[in-house]
């Protein structure tokens with residue numbers, strides 16, 4: 039059975055880029071009902087979705103906030119349709135095999151490979167020496183996350199492709215040093231939604247760590263903020279609604295419109311023939327708010343019942359652990375430390 043895995047950092051409230059680029063594809067994967075999988079889950083593939091809290095601490099985190107963000111992320115996944123009976127939903131730090139395998143992979147990875155990582159270069163820029171070793175090593179922990187579960191497919195946004203490629207290289211390197219052990223994973227980049235761009239700067243991806251709140255639409259934004267952000271979204275000086283990648287701001291808004299409504303972009307363009315940016319933006323803001331309202335209600339409901347969230351995470355960790363522990367036994371044996 040095919041194993042599909044992805045993870046997100048609990049680094050604050052998620053935005054619509056995270057939703058369409060990473061979470062929604064996992065929700066869709068649950069749709070294929072099929073016989074029972076080895077871990078007792080229902081579905082055509084075995085799906086894992088987890089919260090990478092140990093990745094989050096590669097940059098400073100306030101402990102109380104981090105705890106809240108982990109619960110918030112759990113509530114969000116459940117609210118957008120992740121079913122813990124179909125997807126193994128868990129917290130990375132609860133399965134210590136992740137950090138154990140990361141150490142072993144650390145001994146195979148080359149400094150040069152990590153120095154080339156775009157995300158590291160972006161995040162370390164301007165910080166001089168004050169960058170944690172964890173931030174540098176981040177992609178190795180991510181490779182461990184993936185390889186531990188013999189993952190076939192990793193749905194991620196475009197920005198994570200380079201990290202999945204490192205995981206592939208490390209799997210191949212380990213297999214050639216120690217014999218066939220790991221499945222070589224494939225990244226899966228969604229065509230539309232893989233890269234929702236910042237509203238204030240459509241040349242860069244939407245990001246929760248952006249310096250301005252106007253960059254992103256958070257899943258918790260209220261109607262007034264959504265309207266304000268979309269109205270002030272950077273567009274070009276044109277006036278007609280057409281899809282053209284060189285008009286990055288408008289193309290991004292059309293993509294969001296299409297993802298939220300499920301309508302093809304061509305159809306939206308036809309519907310807006312003769313109308314201007316103003317009408318389009320107001321409609322889009324309304325559509326986005328209507329889309330977010332029931333999600334927000336569910337998130338708040340889940341957050342009221344912490345015991346239930348913790349129970350779901352416990353169950354997920356136990357399931358993940360069963361797979362991970364077995365794999366680590368094999369890895370220890372392969373490298374010669376198991377006596």
Ligand code: ATP
Pocket residue numbers: 045046047049053055056057058059060193194195196197198231232233234235243244245246247248
């Ligand atoms: P940060 O700003 O803290 O780096 P982020 O908003 O970029 O956070 P991550 O936690 O790094 O989000 O990413 C979680 C998942 O969401 C990843 O699979 C990533 O590829 C995807 N993702 C992030 N931003 C976008 C985006 N703008 N469009 C589509 N997918 C995205």
Ligand code: LTN
Pocket residue numbers: 043044045046047090093179180183184192193194198201
């Ligand atoms: N680096 C990813 C989060 C992440 C991940 C993973 C994604 C950590 N481990 C394993 C897929 C598979 C990010 O920042 N989005």
